[in-house]
Amino acid sequence: MLKIIEALFGPRGTKTTAGELADKFGLELRGERETVVRGVAPIADARAGQLAFYSTERNSNAFKILPIEVLRNTRASVILLQPEQIDDAPKGATLLVTDSPRGNIVKILGEIYREKPRFGISPDSHVERGVFFRSKKTNYVGQFATVERGAVIEPGVKIYPGAYIGRNVTLGSGTIVYSGAHIENATIGADCVINANAVIGKNGFGYTRQDGHNVFIPHVGRVVLGDRVSVGANTCIDRGAMTDTIVGEGTKIDNLCQIAHGVVVGKECFLASGTGLAGGTVIGDRVLLGGQVGVANGIHIGDDAEVGAKSGVFKNIPASTKAMGYPAGVGTEFFRHYAWIRKHVNKD
DSSP: OHHHHHHHHSOOOOOEEHHHHHHHHTOEEESOTTOEEOEEOOTTTOOTTEEEEOOOOOSSTTOOOOOHHHHHTOOOSEEEEOGGGGGGSOTTOEEEEOSOHHHHHHHHHHHHTOOOOOOEEOTTSEEOTTOEESSGGGOEEOTTOEEOTTOEEOTTOEEOTTOEEOTTEEEOTTOEEOTTOEEOSEEEOTTOEEOTTOEESOOOSOEEEETTEEEEOOOOOOEEEOTTOEEOTTOEEOOOSSSOEEEOTTOEEOTTOEEOTTOEEOTTOEEOTTOEEOTTOEEOTTOEEOTTOEEOTTOEEOTTOEEOTTOEEOSOBOTTOEEETTTTEEHHHHHHHHHHHHHHTSOO
16 A cells, blocks of 8 residues: 555656756766656666666765665666766666766756646635736745735745745745745745745844843844745744845755844855854855854854854854864864863763
8 A cells, every 4th residue: 555655646757768868968878868767766776767876976075985886786777977987887777977977966856856837826825916926827826825915926936835925025036935934024036945834034033121121122124035045944034123134145044943133144055954043143155054053143154164063153263264162163173172171081
């Protein structure tokens, strides 16, 4: 029964051929153009009709190079590999040759497993009068989604069931808003992905103490996301108090992150799960923040810096610096401190 359910409702690849993939992505083809591809699988598990890839690229320490025997013994019908591995491929397999299999497998996955287009406004959705659709026939609004008056919906936007789009929201072309997401007081760029239950544009944690009481500071700023920003599930991005909260184009934010009011995040950054940025933080371009990094109010982190997981950042981090620890410091300092502690404190 489980196999029947998986066959009916599991992810299905779009049928294609090795020749079509080679033409579309500029790959060198060795073998039969008409070899059918129905899906993608890890090279050790691939079966006939599937595509797999093998690579010795090491874009980061996270990538592990598999033994060459895995390539030699694969049963995949089509193999994406580098020129230097051609002689190790099984006889009879169709090969797609490229200098960057890792880069091209991303494109191929998107081609084979692309989601079927969704269009139309569900009669069970709540779309108020005064919503501005620039190209309504290209949009999708699912059941029980709400779009309030004054929202601007650009072409190709998909709003999944149960999402909420408030007034004063603009969704850029091609953007996808998944179920349960809540967006208000925000301008979202093109080709963004807002994952389930993300909350964008609500008031920040801004209070002042007056006469012994905590008094809320009204927020009048917005959230501005550049193009191609991805926001993870259950992540919160607060609107600014008086200035906008800004996330630069191409930045990817993992699940369960918190970006406070007035934060500025640069372009092409990675923020791993659990990261928290306090109000007024400024993050440069191409910054990498590991899981559960906490950054204090008003801190500046320079371009191309990296901060290790669970670090607490209480002072500015210069550009191109690798920092870690609590409080965070230059990575080499952290390891020296750790070695000293192990030597002097953890003696039996």
